[in-house]
Amino acid sequence: MPDNSKKIDDTDVHQAKENGDESExxxxxxxxxxxxxxxxxxxxxxxxCDHFERLTNSKLSDSLPTExxxxxxxxxxxxxxxxxxxxFLKINEFVEEFVNGQYTKHFFPxxxxxxxxxxxxxxxxxxxxxxAKREKYLSESNKSDYxxxxxxxxxxxxxxxxxxxxxxxxxxxxxLFLYNxxxxxxxxxxxxxxxxxxxxxxxxxxxxxxxNKFEYFNLKLNSDQIDILENSFDEIKNELYAKKMIQYxxxxxxxxxxxxxxxxxxxxxxxxxxEGIAYGNLVTKLIKKHKFISSIPxxxxxxxxxxxxxxxxxxxxxxxxxxxxKTEHRYFTITNYENQQLSGQSAQNLPFYGRQNDPHxxxxxxxxxxxxxxxxxxxxxxxxxGLILAGTQNMISETEDFSQFDFAVNMTGFxxxxxxxxxxxxxxxxxxxxxxxxxIKVMINEQVDxxxxxxxxxxxxxxxxxxxxxxxxxxxxxxxLISNDHAIQIIDxxxxxxxxxxxxxxxCRKGSIVKIMQGQYIGKIAKLNHIDYTTGKAxxxxxxxxxxxxxLIGSLKEINLFDDxxxxxxxxxxxxxxxxxxILHNKSSNIEFNKALFNQENNCDExxxxxxxxxxxxxxxxxxxxGNINSRIRANGKTFENKFSCSCEYFQxxxxxxxxxxxxxxxxxxxxxxxxxxxxxxxxxxxxxxSDL
Numbered sequence: 001m002p003d004n005s006k007k008i009d010d011t012d013v014h015q016a017k018e019n020g021d022e023s024e025x026x027x028x029x030x031x032x033x034x035x036x037x038x039x040x041x042x043x044x045x046x047x048x049c050d051h052f053e054r055l056t057n058s059k060l061s062d063s064l065p066t067e068x069x070x071x072x073x074x075x076x077x078x079x080x081x082x083x084x085x086x087x088f089l090k091i092n093e094f095v096e097e098f099v100n101g102q103y104t105k106h107f108f109p110x111x112x113x114x115x116x117x118x119x120x121x122x123x124x125x126x127x128x129x130x131x132a133k134r135e136k137y138l139s140e141s142n143k144s145d146y147x148x149x150x151x152x153x154x155x156x157x158x159x160x161x162x163x164x165x166x167x168x169x170x171x172x173x174x175x176l177f178l179y180n181x182x183x184x185x186x187x188x189x190x191x192x193x194x195x196x197x198x199x200x201x202x203x204x205x206x207x208x209x210x211x212n213k214f215e216y217f218n219l220k221l222n223s224d225q226i227d228i229l230e231n232s233f234d235e236i237k238n239e240l241y242a243k244k245m246i247q248y249x250x251x252x253x254x255x256x257x258x259x260x261x262x263x264x265x266x267x268x269x270x271x272x273x274x275e276g277i278a279y280g281n282l283v284t285k286l287i288k289k290h291k292f293i294s295s296i297p298x299x300x301x302x303x304x305x306x307x308x309x310x311x312x313x314x315x316x317x318x319x320x321x322x323x324x325x326k327t328e329h330r331y332f333t334i335t336n337y338e339n340q341q342l343s344g345q346s347a348q349n350l351p352f353y354g355r356q357n358d359p360h361x362x363x364x365x366x367x368x369x370x371x372x373x374x375x376x377x378x379x380x381x382x383x384x385x386g387l388i389l390a391g392t393q394n395m396i397s398e399t400e401d402f403s404q405f406d407f408a409v410n411m412t413g414f415x416x417x418x419x420x421x422x423x424x425x426x427x428x429x430x431x432x433x434x435x436x437x438x439x440i441k442v443m444i445n446e447q448v449d450x451x452x453x454x455x456x457x458x459x460x461x462x463x464x465x466x467x468x469x470x471x472x473x474x475x476x477x478x479x480x481l482i483s484n485d486h487a488i489q490i491i492d493x494x495x496x497x498x499x500x501x502x503x504x505x506x507x508c509r510k511g512s513i514v515k516i517m518q519g520q521y522i523g524k525i526a527k528l529n530h531i532d533y534t535t536g537k538a539x540x541x542x543x544x545x546x547x548x549x550x551x552l553i554g555s556l557k558e559i560n561l562f563d564d565x566x567x568x569x570x571x572x573x574x575x576x577x578x579x580x581x582x583i584l585h586n587k588s589s590n591i592e593f594n595k596a597l598f599n600q601e602n603n604c605d606e607x608x609x610x611x612x613x614x615x616x617x618x619x620x621x622x623x624x625x626x627g628n629i630n631s632r633i634r635a636n637g638k639t640f641e642n643k644f645s646c647s648c649e650y651f652q653x654x655x656x657x658x659x660x661x662x663x664x665x666x667x668x669x670x671x672x673x674x675x676x677x678x679x680x681x682x683x684x685x686x687x688x689x690x691s692d693l
């Protein structure tokens with residue numbers, strides 16, 4: 001990263017730089033228009049879970065080596081934390097599937113996840129300690145050992161895998177009992193939902209079926225589970241009562257909720273969200289209304305209900321791309337959906353921010369990325385989809401009939417710009433006037449063979465075209481076959497680069513930390529969790545807000561962390577940076593935090609930086625001046641007051657991290673690459689400095 005700082009001695013005081021050109025201060029002009037409100041996240045009322053710890057006490061005898069006991073206790077703590085949040089998580093199976101390269105969407109229904117962040121939570125350093133970036137199956141139909149072999153060659157995965165595998169083997173019986181216990185507890189709750197409360201009736205009841213004889217829950221128990229239920233029935237009831245999931249009324253335990261009240265709550269939640277609500281947020285709000293939902297396998301049950309509401313015409317749903325999981329769905333009432341369609345049309349001419357696109361780097365990167373399929377990774381398909389999204393914003397998902405394609409573009413009403421027309425002439429691409437849809441097949445590193453072209457010809461309807469993107473040489477036979485029929489065309493590397501050259505900004509990458517540049521949440525800092533390429537919308541986790549929000553993808557501007565594409569460190573940097581930003585936010589105010597981060601580039605031009613530029617050292621105070629404000633950071637300070645000081649009014653009155661210190665700490669972290677794999681280690685001075693906040 002270029003260093004524009006000045007060098008001074010600790011005692012030197014210089015005036016700040018003058019403001020730069022107005023065009024460089026666009027973020028500042030936006031910031032001045034923002035009226036800031038404080039957002040307060042709801043308190044976490046969860047209690048510490050220690051069920052696994054109690055199950056395993058007998059296995060931690062004093063005869064074991066101290067080092068072994070330490071490792072066992074570490075694993076026990078991990079299990080209790082994760083299973084408390086995800087009661088149906090089988091850690092041993094999760095780890096094996098992760099290492100094998102299973103696609104992320106597979107984990108959601110199996111382990112009852114409701115958000116993308118649930119998967120990330122399991123991978124955190126304080127949990128399973130697995131890197132988010134990994135090799136995956138080549139395709140859903142090709143599940144070879146290749147991904148597993150590549151993943152286990154990575155030290156970070158190999159080390160954690162061996163530890164977790166060893167512990168899972170050691171506590172095999174206890175883990176199985178814990179899972180069975182949680183499953184049985186959920187069955188007790190589900191039966192209470194139908195006013196079935198006696199032990200005998202619960203054992204006999206094999207399913208929850210509605211009036212149309214549709215099965216909501218399969219409640220069959222095996223012999224081991226029946227034994228646990230018989231031996232733990234009173235304990236389960238007492239636990240559920242203590243957690244306020246059931247009540248005690250007239251000498252019996254009852255659940256004051258039924259199916260009708262759940263259905264009413266779902267409809268009310270969706271109706272209240274005028275911008276629609278993502279599946280994960282819907283589940284979160286439903287759990288707040290009915291706490292017991294968190295302890296039952298709600299993924300399939302809720303999706304059955306939601307699908308029926310869509311089929312009956314109560315709701316409209318925005319789906320993700322083909323093969324996406326249910327967490328990517330967004331639900332609306334009919335009225336709210338129609339209003340959103342109108343507001344979406346008025347937003348079509350808004351500026352597109354994203355991240356700067358280097359066309360040469362775009363082509364270079366795309367050759368080495370895996371093909372992908374709109375899973376959570378940065379891959380060839382999402383890069384090309386992003387290029388199109390930035391240009392037309394009219395993408396659609398393919399149906400099963402066109403499953404050999406990766407996605408399609410709706411060309412209805414498309415009017416090419418002069419630049420686009422020039423490229424089409426230069427590259428001899430033909431857009432037939434009657435074309436309504438163009439199907440896209442990504443084959444960057446694959447040879448386009450005769451079989452592929454003929455199979456496309458068989459299924460391609462009239463008024464539709466297909467474009468194959470391939471960097472490999474095309475045979476004369478293929479060229480001859482498609483030369484007289486513009487329905488199928490091949491886009492090579494040169495043509496793709498031409499399109500990249502007229503696309504100065506492309507969408508932010510999933511996982512990126514972004515600034516929201518327009519719309520309701522303008523001026524906020526967020527993490528980009530999901531992009532819906534069909535609607536041009538993105539789900540973001542805004543720092544300071546409890547729930548994910550939906551914004552236009554074009555309204556997001558990616559904060560550049562200068563990741564090295566060769567090291568493949570984008571997700572790692574973003575996750576660590578997001579953790580860092582949350583620490584800063586919690587020790588500051590929304591106004592100070594957002595002002596510092598939103599206008600970071602211009603803020604740092606105003607600072608006078610000490611002799612070692614942006615390097616933070618343990619034994620040397622990092623002193624700086626902003627106008628007439630003096631700020632100082634002592635990385636080896638023992639208390640907050642020792643570590644941080646600033647002469648500004650906010651710091652003096654509130655004793656919290658101010659705008660000036662946030663700007664300095666943020667720039668130190670980015671310039672010195674402190675959000676890399678060293679984050680949360682003793683060698684990372686910034687991480688150590690922040691540890692007490």
